[in-house]
Amino acid sequence: MDVTATLGAAALVTALAASVLATLASTVGHLRRQRALLAAGRRGIDAVAALTTVAVAALLYALVTNDFAIAHVSSVSSRNMQTAMKWASLYSGQPGSLLFWTWTLSLFLAAFTRITVPRIPWAAPHAVATAGVILAAFLAGLVFLASPFRLNEVPPLDGRGLNPLLVDPGMLIHPPFLLAGLVSTAVPFTLGTAALLSGRLDGAWVRHARGWALASFLVLSIGNLLGAWWAYTVLGWGGYWGWDPVENSAILPLLPMTAFLHTLLVQERRGMLKTWNLVLVLAAFALAVFGTFNVRSGLVASVHSFAQSEVGAYFLALLAITIVVSVALIVWRVPRLHAEADLDALASRETALILNSYLFVAIALVILGGTLFPVLSELVRDVRVTVGPPFFNAVIAPLLVLLLVLIAAGTVLPWRGGSSRQHARRLRVPALVFAATAALVGALGMHEPLALAATSAAATIGYVTAREVAVGARGLRAARAVSWPAALLGLLERDPRRYGGFLVHLGVAIIAVAVVGSMGYQQQTRARIAPGESFEAGGYTFRYVDLVARRPGVNGIEVEGLTIIDVERDGRRVATLRPGRRFFSNFPEQPIAIVAVDSDLRRDVYLFVQGWDAQKRAEIQVFINPLVAWLWIGGGVYTLGGLLAFGAVGRREPVRALDAAPGAASAGGPA
Amino acid sequence: MTRPPVRACALAALAFGALLAVALASARGVEAQTPSTPSPAPTAAPPRIPTDAEALAVEHQLLCPLCVNERLDICTLAICNDMKQIVRARLAQGASTEEIIAYFEERYGPHIRAEVPRRGFNLVLFGWVGGALAFTAAAAAVVLTSMRRATLSRARGFSGAPSEDPALDTLIETAEREEFGAPSNGRAGDGGGR
Numbered sequence: 001m002d003v004t005a006t007l008g009a010a011a012l013v014t015a016l017a018a019s020v021l022a023t024l025a026s027t028v029g030h031l032r033r034q035r036a037l038l039a040a041g042r043r044g045i046d047a048v049a050a051l052t053t054v055a056v057a058a059l060l061y062a063l064v065t066n067d068f069a070i071a072h073v074s075s076v077s078s079r080n081m082q083t084a085m086k087w088a089s090l091y092s093g094q095p096g097s098l099l100f101w102t103w104t105l106s107l108f109l110a111a112f113t114r115i116t117v118p119r120i121p122w123a124a125p126h127a128v129a130t131a132g133v134i135l136a137a138f139l140a141g142l143v144f145l146a147s148p149f150r151l152n153e154v155p156p157l158d159g160r161g162l163n164p165l166l167v168d169p170g171m172l173i174h175p176p177f178l179l180a181g182l183v184s185t186a187v188p189f190t191l192g193t194a195a196l197l198s199g200r201l202d203g204a205w206v207r208h209a210r211g212w213a214l215a216s217f218l219v220l221s222i223g224n225l226l227g228a229w230w231a232y233t234v235l236g237w238g239g240y241w242g243w244d245p246v247e248n249s250a251i252l253p254l255l256p257m258t259a260f261l262h263t264l265l266v267q268e269r270r271g272m273l274k275t276w277n278l279v280l281v282l283a284a285f286a287l288a289v290f291g292t293f294n295v296r297s298g299l300v301a302s303v304h305s306f307a308q309s310e311v312g313a314y315f316l317a318l319l320a321i322t323i324v325v326s327v328a329l330i331v332w333r334v335p336r337l338h339a340e341a342d343l344d345a346l347a348s349r350e351t352a353l354i355l356n357s358y359l360f361v362a363i364a365l366v367i368l369g370g371t372l373f374p375v376l377s378e379l380v381r382d383v384r385v386t387v388g389p390p391f392f393n394a395v396i397a398p399l400l401v402l403l404l405v406l407i408a409a410g411t412v413l414p415w416r417g418g419s420s421r422q423h424a425r426r427l428r429v430p431a432l433v434f435a436a437t438a439a440l441v442g443a444l445g446m447h448e449p450l451a452l453a454a455t456s457a458a459a460t461i462g463y464v465t466a467r468e469v470a471v472g473a474r475g476l477r478a479a480r481a482v483s484w485p486a487a488l489l490g491l492l493e494r495d496p497r498r499y500g501g502f503l504v505h506l507g508v509a510i511i512a513v514a515v516v517g518s519m520g521y522q523q524q525t526r527a528r529i530a531p532g533e534s535f536e537a538g539g540y541t542f543r544y545v546d547l548v549a550r551r552p553g554v555n556g557i558e559v560e561g562l563t564i565i566d567v568e569r570d571g572r573r574v575a576t577l578r579p580g581r582r583f584f585s586n587f588p589e590q591p592i593a594i595v596a597v598d599s600d601l602r603r604d605v606y607l608f609v610q611g612w613d614a615q616k617r618a619e620i621q622v623f624i625n626p627l628v629a630w631l632w633i634g635g636g637v638y639t640l641g642g643l644l645a646f647g648a649v650g651r652r653e654p655v656r657a658l659d660a661a662p663g664a665a666s667a668g669g670p671a
Numbered sequence: 672m673t674r675p676p677v678r679a680c681a682l683a684a685l686a687f688g689a690l691l692a693v694a695l696a697s698a699r700g701v702e703a704q705t706p707s708t709p710s711p712a713p714t715a716a717p718p719r720i721p722t723d724a725e726a727l728a729v730e731h732q733l734l735c736p737l738c739v740n741e742r743l744d745i746c747t748l749a750i751c752n753d754m755k756q757i758v759r760a761r762l763a764q765g766a767s768t769e770e771i772i773a774y775f776e777e778r779y780g781p782h783i784r785a786e787v788p789r790r791g792f793n794l795v796l797f798g799w800v801g802g803a804l805a806f807t808a809a810a811a812a813v814v815l816t817s818m819r820r821a822t823l824s825r826a827r828g829f830s831g832a833p834s835e836d837p838a839l840d841t842l843i844e845t846a847e848r849e850e851f852g853a854p855s856n857g858r859a860g861d862g863g864g865r
Contacts, residue, residue: 272818351815384780385782390786391786525723
């Protein structure tokens with residue numbers, strides 16, 4: 001008997017029992033009004049978190065101690081793997097990633113049960129029961145269909161090792177963020193479902209959901225950014241976003257979640273969009289389940305879908321149940337979901353936020369359609385087609401440009417609108433900034449209308465954001481007689497959500513410019529040269545010095561072939577890069593690229609070797625990618641903004657909540 | 672709720688639709704431009720060595736037949752290296768990009784095309800895109816219309832609530848007044864419409 005495997009499997013079975021008990025106790029406790037049962041339900045969720053943690057610890061222990069009796073361990077790890085890399089083995093492969101997913105889910109839901117459930121007595125049993133059902137669904141899959149603790153009949157002497165694509169330090173952080181991001185959509189979903197079940201559908205659930213939605217948005221965003229970075233530095237195709245089905249699955253839940261973060265403002269302040277907000281959180285979770293199903297089942301085969309599985313049908317059923325139950329709940333509660341206010345003016349912040357959320361949904365629908373169309377084509381006509389970057393870029397790019405314009409417009413337009421004279425005054429300078437930027441970059445040689453519009457919209461976002469901050473800071477300065485820096489900090493302290501949000505917008509604008517630059521102005525050159533020879537590309541000279549072999553002797557790497565290439569410009573050496581290829585002992589058919597990048601604020605020089613012959617004559621690809629560094633800088637600004645916005649969570653209820661007096665602000669008077 | 676001002680809402684819907692249309696029209700522009708480099712080789716030209724840029728332009732429109740979503744120019748499988756040789760040979764013979772793609776399509780199937788052709792069953796995909804955009808635009812228009820309050824006549828003043836802090840709101844309001852001038856009719860902080 002393998003003690004570790006028995007312990008882990010026992011922990012999972014017990015966790016499944018605990019999750020079912022949590023649901024039953026909450027339901028019965030609610031119906032019979034028994035407090036003890038309700039408390040037991042909450043403890044049940046804690047127990048699930050503790051037990052799945054035990055299971056994860058058991059699997060980690062098995063990985064570290066090379067317990068190849070366990071099938072998962074022998075399929076994703078080997079003796080010469082570095083201990084740190086074994087962390088990536090934990091969540092690679094079917095059962096491992098499902099365990100990691102369920103573990104993260106249990107941690108999120110346990111935190112939710114401890115932090116938020118005590119504050120929502122009106123829906124506490126409903127929330128705990130929902131959490132229990134979600135946990136039970138995933139634990140059942142884990143226990144009955146894809147147990148990570150299955151044993152090999154004959155334990156091998158050594159494992160197969162990690163999939164070559166995953167042998168990369170980036171794999172230590174990217175998948176955990178992404179999986180946690182997908183999982184985190186469960187908390188707003190649980191709150192929304194609990195609100196629907198309990199029947200209390202005013203702003204309360206939204207107030208409690210916003211912190212969790214922000215967390216989910218942030219973790220998902222970081223996961224996607226890290227994914228882009230990983231794709232750029234590991235996959236070796238010169239880009240960071242390939243509209244791969246798995247990438248699409250990862251970004252899909254982020255779209256309704258982002259829309260929800262914006263429309264919840266409208267519900268908080270105006271009591272509008274109640275149904276819509278529920279639809280958004282339910283859709284975000286359904287899309288997260290879809291993403292898991294898509295990746296796990298290998299339905300839409302892709303570079304990521306190395307996990308071919310038996311759990312496909314199960315997840316499809318879960319997805320169907322999620323959608324049917326969500327729709328049914330909303331239809332059931334529609335009579336209670338009427339708005340408390342009407343729209344005052346079309347040209348208002350509310351309108352911009354509503355249009356923005358519809359745009360996010362449109363983008364999500366288009367991406368979903370493009371992701372699923374190959375499946376449809378194969379089912380209906382038995383013809384495989386590929387829906388890839390040309391389609392998505394053509395269809396999504398204009399929608400993203402529209403989104404940028406809406407960000408700028410939404411920042412300028414006031415809540416509840418105003419007179420048209422006022423609008424004119426507010427819009428005059430931003431419009432000028434837009435036109436001036438368009439003229440400037442047009443004169444510099446950018447003629448593609450979408451690129452021009454995106455760049456100009458980004459500049460306008462920069463301007464209107466700076467103006468909003470400056471106006472606020474000026475007000476604070478005038479009232480408190482403080483310095484500019486103190487005023488800026490004061491703004492952030494007083495309303496972290498607003499000013500953190502602005503910073504996120506700024507990050508988006510920077511990312512937009514980086515995308516325009518790197519996608520629209522990428523140069524690609526290919527050369528076959530021998531050591532000692534050189535070639536020119538993008539104004540640089542690439543001198544191929546030599547081909548060397550390196551044997552790190554860890555992580556299943558047999559040998560790495562590295563070309564040494566001097567990059568020169570105007571006779572001066574800029575960098576020495578070492579792109580190459582990495583070969584694995586257990587995956588001889590799957591060598592991977594070692595990408596070498598020299599990055600500065602203007603451009604990346606990105607080198608990638610396709611192969612070489614016996615005379616060391618190598619085929620080298622060069623990409624000159626403008627502005628890619630700004631993608632990561634923009635990502636940093638975006639993340640910082642998201643983190644700062646957390647300052648608002650839990651510190652104070654929103655002042656202008658639905659139940660607060662709407663005229664309160666005027667009562668304050670100038671200090 | 673009183674009668675919605677149909678005209679204003681129709682205008683808003685139209686504006687949103689027009690934006691979408693402009694965006695989509697310009698999307699076609701991008702697509703026409705994306706194969707940034709050369710036009711297909713002249714058909715009757717004598718055999719010549721195609722440039723790397725010409726070969727890359729064709730390879731960008733082809734995918735590896737074995738991998739999924741892997742562009743031909745990037746893929747390092749043996750089959751792809753063979754395909755690249757064929758691309759060069761065909762270009763040298765004067766074949767056009769479309770002829771070369773059609774040749775590979777016949778050999779390996781339609782999934783080697785990087786771009787989904789806009790014909791036949793594939794139009795379902797484009798119909799979905801158009802439908803999704805039309806649906807969301809229409810839904811937005813309907814929602815805005817039904818929420819729109821008829822009391823347009825009353826001019827409104829400053830923003831309802833820029834921030835979450837009443838004191839900060841007041842300060843911002845004062846600063847905004849300096850920036851954008853006085854409102855025509857005071858601030859609309861009365862919570863009307865409840």
